[in-house]
Amino acid sequence: MIRNQNGFTFIEILVALIITAMGLVGVSQLLAGALRAHLRAETMATAAMIADLAMEHTLLHGNDITKAEFRDFIRQAEQDGYHISIVHRPAPVQGFQSVHVTVSSDTIRQPVQIVRLIADNSVVSPEIAARKNQ
DSSP states (O other): OOOOOOSOOHHHHHHHHHHHHHHHHHHHHHHHHHHHHHHHHHHHHHHHHHHHHHHHHHHHHTTOOOOHHHHHHHHHHHHTTEEEEEEEEEOSSTTEEEEEEEEEETTOSSOEEEEEEEEOTTTSOHHHHHHHHO
């Protein structure tokens, strides 16, 4: 005589648990990847902001890093794991020089770099240089 069965067998429950566990592992890996991507994007955004502020200071004050606020800013950025490089190079256009600000970190693959062309005061007429220095 065959009886009607109510409920699930042990095998059915085991299969359902395995399928659920595999789904949860997939979701947790997805969340971990999203968190890594978010942290990488946040680090890149911070590096871009640091590069922009360093470029702004360089364009306003040249190579003068004696300003206490800027020294403190650089020191804090380096404590946070960012490495800042500011380099002045002759530009391919006569009368200009290029300013390269590079910010890197151990957590980002490619450094953030900003390059600006500025007039070289040694070539620019004294009147323009005087207006620029005001």
